[in-house]
Amino acid sequence: MQKIDGRPVYSASDLVGYLACEHLTALERAALDGLITRPEVVDPELDVLQRRGDEHEKRYLAELEAAGLEVAVIESDGPAEGRGERLRLATAATWAAMARGVDVVYQATFFDGRWLGYADFLIKVESRDRPSLWGAYHYEVADTKLARHVKASAVLQICSYIDQLTEMQGAEPVNLRVVLGGSAHATATLRVADYMAYYRAAKRRFEATVGDEAPAATYPPASTYPEPVEHCRVCRWDVACQLRRRQDDHLSLVAGISRRQRRALVDRGVATVEALGELPLPMTPGLDGTSPPALERVREQARIQVEGRREGRIKYELFLPPAGEPINPERGLATLPPPSPGDLFFDIEGDPYAFEDGLEYLFGVMEVDGSWHPFWATEADGTFSLDAEKQAFEQLVDFVAARLDAYPDAHVYHYAPYEPTALKRLMGRHGTREDEVDRLLRGGAMVDLLRAVRQGLRASVESYSIKKLEPLYEFRRSVELRDAGSSIVEFERFLQLSDEERPSSGLLAEIEAYNHDDVRSNQALRDWLEARRGELALLTGQEVPRPATRDPE
Numbered sequence: 422m423q424k425i426d427g428r429p430v431y432s433a434s435d436l437v438g439y440l441a442c443e444h445l446t447a448l449e450r451a452a453l454d455g456l457i458t459r460p461e462v463v464d465p466e467l468d469v470l471q472r473r474g475d476e477h478e479k480r481y482l483a484e485l486e487a488a489g490l491e492v493a494v495i496e497s498d499g500p501a502e503g504r505g506e507r508l509r510l511a512t513a514a515t516w517a518a519m520a521r522g523v524d525v526v527y528q529a530t531f532f533d534g535r536w537l538g539y540a541d542f543l544i545k546v547e548s549r550d551r552p553s554l555w556g557a558y559h560y561e562v563a564d565t566k567l568a569r570h571v572k573a574s575a576v577l578q579i580c581s582y583i584d585q586l587t588e589m590q591g592a593e594p595v596n597l598r599v600v601l602g603g604s605a606h607a608t609a610t611l612r613v614a615d616y617m618a619y620y621r622a623a624k625r626r627f628e629a630t631v632g633d634e635a636p637a638a639t640y641p642p643a644s645t646y647p648e649p650v651e652h653c654r655v656c657r658w659d660v661a662c663q664l665r666r667r668q669d670d671h672l673s674l675v676a677g678i679s680r681r682q683r684r685a686l687v688d689r690g691v692a693t694v695e696a697l698g699e700l701p702l703p704m705t706p707g708l709d710g711t712s713p714p715a716l717e718r719v720r721e722q723a724r725i726q727v728e729g730r731r732e733g734r735i736k737y738e739l740f741l742p743p744a745g746e747p748i749n750p751e752r753g754l755a756t757l758p759p760p761s762p763g764d765l766f767f768d769i770e771g772d773p774y775a776f777e778d779g780l781e782y783l784f785g786v787m788e789v790d791g792s793w794h795p796f797w798a799t800e801a802d803g804t805f806s807l808d809a810e811k812q813a814f815e816q817l818v819d820f821v822a823a824r825l826d827a828y829p830d831a832h833v834y835h836y837a838p839y840e841p842t843a844l845k846r847l848m849g850r851h852g853t854r855e856d857e858v859d860r861l862l863r864g865g866a867m868v869d870l871l872r873a874v875r876q877g878l879r880a881s882v883e884s885y886s887i888k889k890l891e892p893l894y895e896f897r898r899s900v901e902l903r904d905a906g907s908s909i910v911e912f913e914r915f916l917q918l919s920d921e922e923r924p925s926s927g928l929l930a931e932i933e934a935y936n937h938d939d940v941r942s943n944q945a946l947r948d949w950l951e952a953r954r955g956e957l958a959l960l961t962g963q964e965v966p967r968p969a970t971r972d973p974e
Contacts, residue, residue: 422449422631426505429453430537431631433581437574439627441652447642448658450631456640462657465910470567472913473774478541478565481600485525485542492525493518497539508532516589519543520555531585540582541565544598554591562586563598563608567774571599571609580620583613593617604777641665648680649673670694674883675726678719685709698723722879729881735892737880739957750966753877754954757947758868758968763828764789765821766947767835767867768939769843770932772912778850780810781843782912784817785936787944794820795933803923805916811851818844818854818861825866830970833861834947836887836939837871865968870946878953887942894949896942900934908932 422435439446452459486492495518497511511530518526526543543560553559562582566575579597587593597616599609629635636644647662656662666673670693672683685708691697700720708716729736742748748755770783782805784796796817798810824831835841841862848858861867875885882889891898915928954965 422453424453430535432537433578436581436624436627437577440623442650444642444645444647445656445658446630447645450638451640454638456638460657460661467655469774469910469913474567477567477602481565482527490524492527493523495526495528495530497530519560519590522558531582533585536585538582538585551592551595559590559592559594560586561594561596561598563600565600567602569601569603575599576616577620580616672697675719675723676883676885677722681710682719685711694723695727698727725879725881735881737878737893739878739953739960741961748961748963748965754873754950754957755966756873756968757950758832760951761828761830762789763824763831765824765833766940766943767833767840768936769840770908770936772909775916776807780805781847783932783936784813785940787940793937814847814851815854818857822857832866832868834868834870834943836943841867870943873950891942894945896945898938900931900938908935
């Protein structure tokens, strides 16, 4: 959302943002009217996405040129001064290229004074059934996306370009194309007619919200609220919205609560974490869309978070069986196998953008005595590759298999499902170690500590990520704690270095130290949970069950 020649101008990104979060649109309108300054956000991970997206686009352009197609490149960049005229000239150049009948128009520009769009590619399609103003052909939009599958937002964005393309060429294209990421270089082709009615309805709603007859912008926005949504991850306003929710003690701060539950609670006058934590149960009538046990779960989570705030510490409570009932042997702390001297602790570092299909570049494994085994996906010369990933994967699996042979009672501990999911993906990608991975996964050798935590206790945390839990077991990291995308950013930085710069960069050592900390935290959490098993036995007067002995075969 911007002003060009003193008038508001909108883009497909504004429309996609509106459908994701109307509060985002309200903030953008307030900024456009000068009521607030747009935050300038530096996000290295988004920079990585942008760079990888540009590389993907250029790769597709090279493929079209290699096929001998004539490509017209539309230029529209330049200083802010005179931008409106420059965009009109670029739009005219786009029209002229299509009138000339070139095979491909690259960076096609559409600007009508109110809507602005840049289509990655327009592809010429010979068609007597659907001719354009210039003859028996028309153009279809093709946009490049890093995603491996088509997303609704991408289709909506392309529909915005099609809207103006149809006006310009006098014919609506039959298809649209999404050039997907990944080494397969797949292109998804979709029928335009299946999506334009929804696009037009969404556009009407958007224009009613931002148009000349819409209520004037205010700050803070009067009619919207910054509910957390998936789009927050890439939104410039995310920090401001998080601050607003914290100031309001918003229900989204309760770990595990759903948006539907939040809405239903607000409708019943329960709008803060404190109010939920003090809510008398049962509710009469019951809460719409939420069973009494589910409501009790989120109420108890809110209660312990409020207590933790007031006491200035992280608290926990063990889940006890109902009075007179035995401990469930298939849930919580009862799922932890007996510790073994052969146990291993495991964490993976991966980059979903590297080498088109992503790369799992570091497999960190630690033994009970602290012995550390990093398996890097590097060639002999220190470079990374998919072949080296296969080799590292095989080394890892062989190491773990040998450990299970030596210690039939050993297990491999990890936190959350990423590690077993990655092992299955790597087994399929490289066509190797199928039996060994099957033994690991189906044989019950891998133990997810997140499952034991979520089923075994509640804690006064807003998220059950392992880093939020570390104060419970007084874990101290050796390197600075970073967000989840930091190791990806560091690895991408390493890949951009020259051969001369890489040996002295220290980036891989930093990544390995971070991975080592994650693995050490897994071990510390496992040991702390073992102590909680003893606490559960004391509280219940029962012996806490263990899983059935794993079959070595």
